[in-house]
Amino acid sequence: MKKILTGIKPTGSGMHIGNYFGAVLPLIELSKKYDTTLFIPDYHSLTSVHDGDILTQNKARMLREYISLLPKNVRIFEQSKIDHINNMAWVLSSVTPYSLMLRAHSFKDAQNKNSDINMAIFNYPILMAADIISYDFDIVPVGKDQKQHLEFARDIAGNFNRTYGVDFFKLPEPHIDETVMTIPGTDGRKMSKSYNNHIWIFDDEKTLKKKIMSIVTGSEWLDDPKDPENCNVFALIKLFASEEKQTEIAQKYREWWYGYGHAKLELLDLILQYFSEARAKYQALEKDDNELQHRLEKGNHEANEMATQKYTQLMHIVGLWK
Numbered sequence: 001m002k003k004i005l006t007g008i009k010p011t012g013s014g015m016h017i018g019n020y021f022g023a024v025l026p027l028i029e030l031s032k033k034y035d036t037t038l039f040i041p042d043y044h045s046l047t048s049v050h051d052g053d054i055l056t057q058n059k060a061r062m063l064r065e066y067i068s069l070l071p072k073n074v075r076i077f078e079q080s081k082i083d084h085i086n087n088m089a090w091v092l093s094s095v096t097p098y099s100l101m102l103r104a105h106s107f108k109d110a111q112n113k114n115s116d117i118n119m120a121i122f123n124y125p126i127l128m129a130a131d132i133i134s135y136d137f138d139i140v141p142v143g144k145d146q147k148q149h150l151e152f153a154r155d156i157a158g159n160f161n162r163t164y165g166v167d168f169f170k171l172p173e174p175h176i177d178e179t180v181m182t183i184p185g186t187d188g189r190k191m192s193k194s195y196n197n198h199i200w201i202f203d204d205e206k207t208l209k210k211k212i213m214s215i216v217t218g219s220e221w222l223d224d225p226k227d228p229e230n231c232n233v234f235a236l237i238k239l240f241a242s243e244e245k246q247t248e249i250a251q252k253y254r255e256w257w258y259g260y261g262h263a264k265l266e267l268l269d270l271i272l273q274y275f276s277e278a279r280a281k282y283q284a285l286e287k288d289d290n291e292l293q294h295r296l297e298k299g300n301h302e303a304n305e306m307a308t309q310k311y312t313q314l315m316h317i318v319g320l321w322k
């Protein structure tokens with residue numbers, strides 16, 4: 001069975017509906033066919049988060065979210081629990097041309113936004129290459145913005161193999177799903193934290209309701225017929241309702257008594273129903289994170305075993321260990 005790996009940084013402050021449909025659901029689908037691993041690249045967060053308490057909180061929240069949503073067969077582990085990952089990155093940096101690193105879009109973007117940048121931002125693609133090639137994963141699903149990092153990982157793995165005349169690192173295949181839809185936010189633009197038009201999945205019901213009630217709609221009166229296909233609320237309803245339910249709601253839009261407020265309440269119900277199991281699990285994990293710790297321990301142990309094996313072989317190839 002092919003092995004797939006993806007990583008999501010714990011820098012943000014929660015998961016919204018756009019993240020779920022754009023990143024989590026495709027991963028759940030892949031986990032039906034492949035041995036699937038999600039890891040938390042927490043060392044990478046240190047490039048931008050310099051407050052220990054905030055990082056701890058973000059990481060804990062993110063782990064609760066993912067463990068509430070992902071099926072049990074998805075392995076989850078923490079990068080910082082992998083003993084040799086930074087040593088691995090050091091060895092790889094010794095076969096990585098400086099000229100390659102200068103081409104990194106992520107570094108150029110960071111440089112354009114802020115002149116005071118740290119070395120970890122520059123070295124980031126090498127650690128990311130180590131993340132990918134230290135365990136012999138076959139496929140790495142990422143968003144389009146990560147495509148170049150994947151190419152770097154392939155280049156770095158190839159450089160190592162050529163330099164030492166070995167066929168040691170597997171060249172990872174990127175998996176970029178061009179069909180993933182863009183989920184609209186409460187104002188109709190792409191849902192994003194940076195536009196503040198997102199709907200968090202795990203907010204309490206009152207906050208969730210407030211957010212849904214703030215969705216921007218047309219200004220027709222209650223007794224005016226409305227066009228569902230031209231409505232931000234209906235665009236979101238379509239993600240959660242069955243075909244039958246969608247037809248039923250679309251019909252109501254065209255009748256005189258149905259207002260946007262009604263549609264918003266239906267959306268709230270649909271969201272609560274869709275995520276009911278995950279939301280209940282999330283709340284339970286907030287009170288008792290035993291299950292979370294257990295799953296992490298298992299994932300960390302398995303990943304560490306794989307990486308240690310690879311690292312031991314690597315140290316022999318480069319001649320540091322006999």
Ligand code: ADP
Pocket residue numbers: 012018019020021022023142143180181182183184190191192193194
């Ligand atoms: P944000 O824009 O809120 O900061 P991120 O950049 O952290 O979101 O996105 C994390 C993941 O979620 C990425 O894989 C991205 O492709 C996906 N994603 C984010 N917003 C959307 C959206 N509106 N529609 C579809 N996928 C999205």
Ligand code: TRP
Pocket residue numbers: 005006007008009041044127128131132140141142146149
């Ligand atoms: N750079 C990725 C991002 O910003 C996160 C990441 C780090 C990653 N290491 C990885 C993703 C390895 C996939 C595989 O989203």
